[in-house]
Amino acid sequence: MTPLQECYSQVTTAFGAGGSMYTGGHRGADYRRSADQWIYAYDDFLVQSIDSGDGLGFSVGVWRKNLGGFAGFAHIKNLQAYPGSWVLKGEKLAQVAGWNDYHGDLWTGPHIHTTAGSVSAYNCSVGIRPLVDPVPNINYMVFGGGINTGGPNTGPAGGGTKPIPPTVQEDEMPKMYTTQNTKQRVIKAMGTQRFLNDDGQPVNLVGAVGRYQITLHVYGRNLKAGEELDLYLIRHDVATGVESPHYIETIKGEGDGVAQFKRNVTFAMDVKGGTKGTVVVAEMRIRGGDVTIDLTGSEALCFNIV
Ligand SMILES: [Zn+2]
Numbered sequence: 001m002t003p004l005q006e007c008y009s010q011v012t013t014a015f016g017a018g019g020s021m022y023t024g025g026h027r028g029a030d031y032r033r034s035a036d037q038w039i040y041a042y043d044d045f046l047v048q049s050i051d052s053g054d055g056l057g058f059s060v061g062v063w064r065k066n067l068g069g070f071a072g073f074a075h076i077k078n079l080q081a082y083p084g085s086w087v088l089k090g091e092k093l094a095q096v097a098g099w100n101d102y103h104g105d106l107w108t109g110p111h112i113h114t115t116a117g118s119v120s121a122y123n124c125s126v127g128i129r130p131l132v133d134p135v136p137n138i139n140y141m142v143f144g145g146g147i148n149t150g151g152p153n154t155g156p157a158g159g160g161t162k163p164i165p166p167t168v169q170e171d172e173m174p175k176m177y178t179t180q181n182t183k184q185r186v187i188k189a190m191g192t193q194r195f196l197n198d199d200g201q202p203v204n205l206v207g208a209v210g211r212y213q214i215t216l217h218v219y220g221r222n223l224k225a226g227e228e229l230d231l232y233l234i235r236h237d238v239a240t241g242v243e244s245p246h247y248i249e250t251i252k253g254e255g256d257g258v259a260q261f262k263r264n265v266t267f268a269m270d271v272k273g274g275t276k277g278t279v280v281v282a283e284m285r286i287r288g289g290d291v292t293i294d295l296t297g298s299e300a301l302c303f304n305i306v
Contacts, residue, residue: 004040004090007033008142012111015133021106027127028072028115029135035098035110039076041087042141043067048083048121050301052215052264056113057097057104058297061121062087067137072115072124075103077297089141100183102217102297114138183294187229187286194234195282195295213301216265216282218251219294223261227253227288231265236279245283253288 001009013019013030033039041062048070049061056074063070066089076094080087087093096110097103103110115124116134124131187193214233223229233246249265271280280300284293 002090003038004042005142007031007038007040007112008042008138011135015131015135021108024129027129027131028074028113029133029138031112031114033096033110033112035096035101037096037110038092039073039094039096039112041089041091041093042138043071044089045071045081045087045093047079047081047085047087049125050079050083051122051125052102052217052299053104053126054262054264055104055106056127057102057107058094058299059125060094061123061125062093063121064116064137067141069116069118070121070124071134072117072121072127074113074115074125074127075107075111077101100181100296181294181296183296185293185295187284187291187293189289190286192283192285193293195284195293212271212280214280214298215300216248216263216298217296218261218263218265218284219296220251220261221292222289223251223253223286223291224288225253227286227291229253229291230285230287232283232285234281234283235271236281238279 008031010032011029012032013026015026015029017026019026044065045062046065047060047062049072051059051061053059058076058079059072059074060076060079061070061072073094075097077097078095080092080094096112097107098110114134115127115131116137117124117129117131119128119130122128182195185193185195216231218231220229229251231248231251233248235244235246237243249263251261251263253261282295282298
């Protein structure tokens with residue numbers, strides 16, 4: 001079996017399946033796959049949509065060159081392309097998220113969740129109906145029909161000529177930067193913490209001068225009722241050392257007082273160049289007792305050069 005065939009060799013939860021997590025039925029098909037394993041493209045994919053959300057974690061939506069229509073993949077990490085670029089059949093698209101990754105709530109363990117539909121890549125990425133069972137098309141493209149599960153093959157012939165990439169100006173395409181994870185950072189009562197990654201370096205959120213949409217995935221424990229956690233992005237001019245704090249958001253403790261919390265905080269900012277460059281770092285300040293914070297899979301999309 002090829003790596004591509006192995007990737008799509010076993011459906012674990014069929015499209016439309018019932019279950020407590022699936023309002024109105026499972027919106028995609030799940031394939032057996034372990035954390036960190038690669039998800040391979042089963043058609044020539046044009047990446048069109050990158051999304052993140054509480055249910056699905058990171059997801060991606062693509063247009064399918066040979067089959068037509070769109071597909072989505074959820075609970076992913078380490079996406080190998082960005083909107084406007086191609087991932088050809090058999091190439092690596094992304095990795096399967098694991099327990100310590102940002103995987104979303106609609107998840108019980110590592111797997112591939114994939115959808116298909118005819119409306120848009122975005123709808124397939126985030127799971128907006130109408131959606132269809134992707135398995136027959138996948139079987140057709142990967143196995144030529146015959147094995148696995150699913151209905152009759154409906155796709156046109158695969159293979160053939162390679163797609164001609166669309167002409168898109170480089171600076172029109174958002175580039176995505178994903179930070180390294182930082183885990184189990186304890187912020188002492190009334191304290192401030194500059195976030196370092198697991199190698200002890202500041203969590204630099206951007207990779208170049210530009211206009212960014214930055215999303216922090218914040219996980220924490222022990223934020224008690226009445227306590228508040230302030231999140232900041234700080235622009236740091238490497239040459240002068242001058243720092244410009246950017247206030248983002250306050251997370252308020254609530255619930256039973258010892259709640260775990262999780263927030264996706266998205267903020268837009270321009271990063272201009274210093275003489276030696278500019279980095280953006282994350283900092284948090286607690287107004288209350290000790291909290292423990294993870295930043296996992298936070299990312300920055302650079303939309304253009306300023
Ligand atoms: Zn699923």
